[in-house]
Amino acid sequence: MNSINFEERGGGTTTENHDDLCYLEKINEQSILDNMQHRFNSGQIYTRIGEQIISINPFNNKHVTEQKDQRLKQTYRNKYMYEMSPHIYQLAEDTYKKMLQTGTNQCIIITGESGSGKTEASKIVMDYISHYHPQSSSSTSSTPSSSTTPNRQRYNRNNNHNHNNQNSTTSIMKRILDSNILLEAFGNAKTQRNENSSRFGKYITIQFDAAGVPLGGKITQFLLEKSRIHSRAAGERNFHIFYQLLTNQSLVERFKLNSDPATYNYLGNDSGSVSKSTVNDRDGFQSVLNSLESLGWSTEETDFLWRILCAVLLIGNLEFEVDTNKNVDSVFIASQDTLLRIAQLLECDASMLEKALISRSLTTEAAAAVHPARLEAGKHPNYESSEMEQQKFTLKHYAGPVTYDLEHFIAKNRDPLNQDILATLQLSNDPYLSALFPSLNCSGNRKIPTMAGHQFKQSINELIASLQQCQPHYIRCIKSNDEKQPSNFNQSLVRNQIRYLNIVETVRVRKAGYCQKYHYTKFFSRYKICCPTTWNPKYDKSVKEGCNEIIKSILPSHERQSECFFGVKKIFIKSARVLYLFEKQRQDNLPKAAIAIQRVWRGYLARCWFKKELEKLKLQKEEIQRQLLQKRSAVKISEVYYRYKMRSLIAKLAPWTQAPYYNKGRQMPTLWRVKRQFDDYLVLIQRAWWAHVKVAKLTAEQRSLIRQKVLALDLFGGGGTLRKKEWDPKRRFLADYLNNDSNPKKAQYVQAIQSLFPSGDDKEILFADNVIKVNKRGKCQLRTLIITDQHIYKYDPKKYTRKKVGLKIHLIVALSSSSKRDTFLAIHFKPPVRDLFIDLGCDAVEKVSEVATILVQQVFKLTKNTIPLLLREPVTFNNSRDSRNSGTDWVISFSPYAKKETQRQCTFTKGKTNAAIVYYQESE
Template identity: 35%
Template sequence: MIKKEEGVSDFVLLNQITENAFIENLVKRHKSDSIYTYIGDVVISSNPFKKMNIYNESDIKSYNGRYKYEMPPHIYALANDAYRSMRQNQEKQCVIISGESGAGKTEASKKIMQFLTYVSSKANQDGEKISKMLLDSNPLLEAFGNAKTLRNDNSSRFGKYMEMQFNAVGVPIGGKITNYLLEKSRVVGRTVGERSFHIFYQLLKGLSQGKLNELGLNNTPQSYEYLKKSNAFDVSTIDDSGDFKAVLKAMETLGLNGDDQNAIWRVLAAILHLGNITFTETAQQQTGTTTVRVSDPKPLGAAASCLKCDINALGMALTYRSISTGVGKRCSVISVPLDVTQAIYSRDALAKALYERLFQWLVSKINTQINNPEKGPVIGILDIYGFEVFDSNSFEQLNINYCNEKLQQLFIELTLKSEQEEYVREGIEWKNIDYFNNKPICELIEKKPMGLISLLDESCLIAKSTDQSFLDGICKNFEKNAHFQSYASSKDRTIGDSCFRLKHYAGDVTYDVKGFLDKNKDTLFGDLINCMQASSDKLVQGLFPPTKPEDSKKRPETAGSQFRNAMNALINTLLACSPHYVRCIKSNDNKQAGVIDEDRVRHQVRYLGLLENVRVRRAGFANRQTYERFSTRYKMLAKKTWPSFNGSPKAAVEAILAEHNISKEEYRLGKTKIFIRNPTTLFYFEEKREQEIPRIVTLIQKHWRGYKARSKWNQRKAAIKIQLFYRTYRFRKWFKELHRVFANVDKDPKWGKTIQWPKHPSVLERAAELIHKVHNTWRAERMILALGPKAPAMRQKVLAYDIFHGKKKWQFSRVFDADYLEKPTNPNQAKYVQAMQNLFSSYGDTEVLFADYVIKVNPKGVPQKRGIVVTNANIYKHDPKNYKVKKWGTPLADITSISVSPNADTFLVIHCKAPSRDFVLDLGINGYEAVSEIVTVIVQQVFLKTGVRLSVQFSNSITYNNARPKGSDTLLNFQNTTDPKVTGSSFKKGAKGTATILYQG
């Protein structure tokens, strides 16, 4: 449930636009834990210095996809607006987070990242992977880039611009991190009460004792000069050990394996050991000069061991400097000893260089993991150090505050100056609102050739220049500049004689020039670079790559110029995006929860120009769009403009506004743009559009499906036609070749058996198969015709082969003689012939297909010799003595099937339908195999008479019924025997309706 909030949620809605009313509302909301308030689209965030229960998953879901006015102010609402704008417009977005150190900028950036990664990648595995890497880069970069300062326990000591890259549907596909001005001087020194970078303390607390021993370390920060000089070690709000675990987890996510991690720990350990190296000056009596040596070789050896370089080479590089004299062949290199001050400078320069380059390497490794070469819309989040004012401010604070001046100038340009100029340019009635323009301060610092950075670079080029001579030069140059003061040009004696003061937009800052030239030159002697390049550690080598020949002749760019160029590039990047602003307010300097210092807050409200922002927003318009863009996006909301409109874009906009009865107080029409006063009006159009989109989508889908169906049908018809023509062409081509090959096949003795067929197209597989069959059939017919009178016998043999092959042994080579009883070998031939003539005349049969003596098993199970005659119509059995027909003939049409065994016996059973009885016959009494012949003859003739192919079954168990009416079945089994009394096959009646055929073989 959303709680009722105190005060006004948008400063634009204040009854009175005064500073007091603004502060009163901010204080009231802060004390009630409503830490976010709007100025139109700008989010004002006051740091509560405590954990707030408003960043849960449920909160993200509440703000996801909602319009800003529907929910209380929250940084999630701004993140949601940026994400929606990116998806709707496919344009780059950026979130610019500004405020002084300790105002909560880093936390704000993390909450925005948390929202964007959740809503954009929840349902996509690849997107979730990229999001996790982007999120895990935060603890890693915070460990190496953040530190405790007097004002902030987790102060960013570098600037970071993180870009999330999306595809067209809003899923993260990559990213990029750009870092700015790491405060590397913090490695070797800082103000009392501050710490070095978090990672050093995490390393000592988080690494195992065994690992620490390998690196020559112990877990006490006080043991290391670089850490103990500021006398700050443990911080109540920081868990170094727990944070180190988060760093290890992040490294794993980002692809930094165990070897990478160990290499990183060695570099960090080397830096701590370098800090413990001290130098002793020794007088040389012979030459009257002094030399410097390392006082204690132990830390030197530990540093060299971690860097994997030669201890002597490192010692020499820290205490001597090589200088080239002469040119060409006369060129020689001499080693010049350093004094103690120079040696300390050299040691600290190496430590700073190692840390800065390690940080750059980490950023590069992260970018390698998240980089995606594809183009897509991005959302950039700028988290950069806030405005700083310390008791002693140096070169680093100048750069940091210059950066904040540039961002303030950008804010002024985009929200105050350019907005008012646009109203005038578009012809919108407008009363000008005054504001503080910090452009002169930016020019004082960055302008070429007489800006502060350019003058500092010029001093660095002059050999005899000093920090004081640089100060004298800028005092002379900026003597009359209203934003510059010095000891010489001002009566204010609070400015030291080595200092100058700039009147920044956020307040006056006094800078001490001591060290300005050295920090700007950022010199690292070549001896140290050579020593690092000679390291056997791949990481250390990579941090100090060889100088390219073309770069060796160039003058190195100074730190100030590098930062100025980086800032200008950043501003150009931000100008190419649609900006979203978070202005962070530091509620008090003591980091106390529930406390708000009105004076401190008032100062920030003034220099951030928030009151002017309210006045411009209140008098101005919340949104502006070109007529083309507005009409294109909302044309479906008016009958006149949908689906097409012939008038001008401005006329289309007017038609849309008129149809929805939008009051003229809510908008103004300029020369090229429409200006909408309140966000609610724009939200109204967005809601109407969202309601209308489904109907339009349905309509488009309907027409699209119809179009696709018609296209698909036409394509299919065309494809079928093409396929038909192509198949016809291929068939004709193949058939012509076939015709050529088989042109004289009728003259071939083998009728084409050995002819090589032309390869047919795969599409004609079925046609080729059919033509093969036609050829085989034709060839078979030719072969049969060639047989002449033998053709019928051949057909019988083919049928017999089909029935018996592989199922029962039969005599393939024996001639089927059909009528064996008509042969002269039959002693009763004459009687048989006369009997057949009588039978034909009595029953109408015309042809004997098979006739022979057989053993028939009668209904009583008694084997009897009989003559069996198969004619064209019937089967007859007769007495072999007088050739008298027994009973009557059995029509072939009554036969239902034939059963034989797969064995060497000579029995078969002819099954008949009632009232005919089954025949149980033994055809082996004549000394030759005749089972195959009689079966073939019966099957062939039944097919000719009825068109039915009789079933011939092969089984070791046959059931038959040859009994008289109402008789039962008999089960006939087959048994192989070696009994010498059994010759051929023998029928043996058994008990209970069984019988056995005994056979040999």
């Protein structure tokens, strides 16, 4: 967000708080310092100079929390510079977007003094990019610095297929971040200025495809400070990896090390004490192990790594003593055990190693090394040699004067190992170690290896050359204080950095210059969408005029001249704010343009579709007309003939209306010789008519009986398909068999019924007769069964008194009976109501069909459910359950009497437990 805020500070002075230094009223060291301090104090560590970001190291953990906060990254996604407050995310987003938009290489240059936050800034950039491409993968390998793991590279070449597999599954960004962890462990150390100082220069390249997906990466390092291995200043440490290694108990035990760093000369400083660090070595080592694993290092490779580290630690503990037995000055190694352990770890010959360590073969070229006294730098204006006698000189760098100590100057500058040590290592049995050093014998090349300074110069030249191919973006890191304290802004320290980072000049140039230049054609094609005149496809003026039109439509007249300058081939734009305005206008217009394009395209598609459909319809219409024309005459003929046939059939059917018995048994004439569907309809019409004539003559009672019979036929079958053998379709259902003169106790019965009706909701007697009921113990009891429209009642047949309460008809769930000639019926109720098992053949007349029909009909009336009638053997029912007890099922089988019985009635014979047999009379 482009904000210009003014805030009162103590003492009445006005302090500006601009997120872009270009907006400062007055540009001088103090105003810049004040602005930055003001922002720093309110927790804003980032400030902008145009597209450049200034980052002040706050020495707190806010950035760690920030990196975990995905929402913050999200807010910078797809935003333009000046839309958001300055942040490294914003610079990363802008760089990434420029790469995609312009298709050109981009680079981010991070500068600042030691401890100013360069490493952290680079991590924030990579974290932002990896956040948007966590899954990207590629077969291109990301190559960590060649000099940290040269043997591994060689090994990689031999095992290409293995690693290609890994590449395909591991994200490029993750591989780069993992490589970074390794480089930090091996190349970072605690210095007086920084707990985690990078002791090498780093150049990280990430390659993207056209869609912005990372394809590969490479980390190149420059001039590792190797001398730190053997000597460090007070309060400093060796590279982190040595201390990290000693925190791992299993490796310490395996290599017989001592976990106390003070045991090793290389881990203390010159005074012998080990400097304390805030860096957590144990966690650091775990990260190293994780990275090695995720980068696909094999066990042998990591094992080799630990062996080399152990060997280096032990080399520091070798003790040399003067050999007094020899005439010449010579030394010998007193700690032979340590020497043997080193030889073992390096898998090389111990005596050869000893010789290489205590003696040196000299070549004629080496003897010709340059002596510092020959330096003629004294002529240079930035050179001071006041202490030449102590072999020291001072150079005035832009960041301040630096005094150089010439002690071991040549030794330090002479980078490679001496030839004897090289030869020993070359002959090691360890393939990884021997691969680290080029063969001496094969090449026969014994020229003096290049000096460290020369190597550095060469790699810096290469770096500059490749940076020149890219569009640069800058992050300038500033250290807030030397004590590494959070929220401590040391004015003089920051002022010094503002000075040597040339921030004042940068702001001035930025303010005066033009931040962006475009070829007219490029500008026109990108922003013509912003202006209705240029967006018109018929626009035919020159691109330069077009650019003018665009600028007129976006900028107010007073800004046009001050912000834009028209060159011969290019247009120059002064401030990024104006560029942002163009971009914003373009972004705002894009959806409108997209909708317009969509509208035209959809209209075109719809018209095409409509034309096609119209064409199809026309063809169909013509086809139908053609067919109709063909059919018309045929249809006419058939219509006439059909009418004739119908008339003759109706004439034939005329006598059927008067024939006796409604033409029962007569065959209906057919319309054609072969029966047609039409004939079936006629038969149906005739039957319906016949039924209508018959039913119309019946009384309401007769109709209800007929309905019952029809239902009974459905349930029990008719004609030759009787489902129960005992059922007699012809018998008339009488319903009340007790309100009958043949009943000697008719009067008592009638009285009982009369007292029943007013006491409940029963309104009608559907069935009443004496039946035999089987109780839960299998005993047969004579009962009067009265079925009303609501209940089934059991009465005492002698006194017509009611036994128990009535069973609710709507609770009946099924009926079952055998298919045999017996007269038993089981009425199943919804538990816990007990089932009823009754014999309905007391007077030798079958009434199973009548009761079953009545019950199915009545349950349907009450519940709209059709209960099933199951005709099968054995019949099972449960008449012993209640609300607490589930009872036991009876299993009833059916068998004819062994010999012919005189009586027709069935008998219920109880067997063991709950089994019983019902005997019945086979047909006479």
